Amino acid sequence: MTGEIIKVGMADLNVIKHPGTLTTLGLGSCVGITLYDPVTKVSGLAHIMLPSSKAIRNNSNTAKFADTGIVQLLEDVIKIGASKSRLVSKIAGGAQMFSFSNKNDIMKIGERNVAATKEILDGLRIPIIAEDTGGNFGRTIELYSDTGILLIKTIGHGTKQI
């Protein structure tokens, strides 16, 4: 089942056919979004940094934003054999790494990334079947194309599968 392990960097995305594993390391306030087709086992993973490309002047990197990143990921998994009607999504990340007493928009970026991700997946009618978001800790995630299982590793907050 192993196959290749492909790393997805920050503000980056990638897709694979079965077999293989997609991973992204050290998610903080960013959100990792997976798309999986259980029949063809085509898998995709995006690591987005910001909720929306619309408010940003320099927005040429589509994988950086939830709105453009998810759309790009969807196109890419379909291109290699996924069927949109079968796709399911899992999401992880969106932590708030540092806390301050005064509420500040920049500090809540993790929360805003998660909200934007859900809104966009909802708009595309792709169900989110599992999530591990929020908190104040980092996550490394691995998506196994064999099973669609998403493994989440942390420092001091355990390991789990969703």
Next chain:
Amino acid sequence: MGISIEELDSQQIDVLKEIGNIGAGNAATALAKMIDRKIDMNVPKVEILEFKEVAELLGGPEVPVCGIYFRVDGDISGSIMFLLTLKSSTTLTNMIMPTSGDMEIPDEIGQSALQEIGNILSGSYISSLSALTGLSIKISVPSLAIDMAGAILSVPIIQFGQVGDHVLLIETEFNEGNNEVKGFFFLIPDVDSFEILLKSLGVLQ
């Protein structure tokens, strides 16, 4: 809209490097006073890096690091992050509290000592920036986190990410005897503040 790191010319970068030098120099002096020992400092390196290169400086996105984070307010707003490798954070804790033994991860007391160190270092850094620019700048109380480098770095990177695809960081190395402490300062002005900062330094019309 503000200026992104990519748009800086070489003169502007030189001025930012010089600020880094002076700021980190003052921070090293403050650290030497605090622990009452001689602190050597390498000439700080100022680098403009792509996002993915930043975590590599610390050994990769999964390596545990210690980040101390401050909000900056006043004539300019933004944030400062002081980042240490985990080893450097325990070395530093041991310098301040020699009785604390060899911890792998600083305990609660060690962490509050680190916050205080971060406070003093960032405070001296900001006051030299304030003196150079004539701007009034205040910093918040620190917030500390020990976690994966990628996760900690996502905070300054996201802020830089709102205007471009690169970050500006100042790498400083402090040495006390054979104890090496490697630290990184990230000065992250908010979108509109970069312009104010460069104007106050006379390198932007």
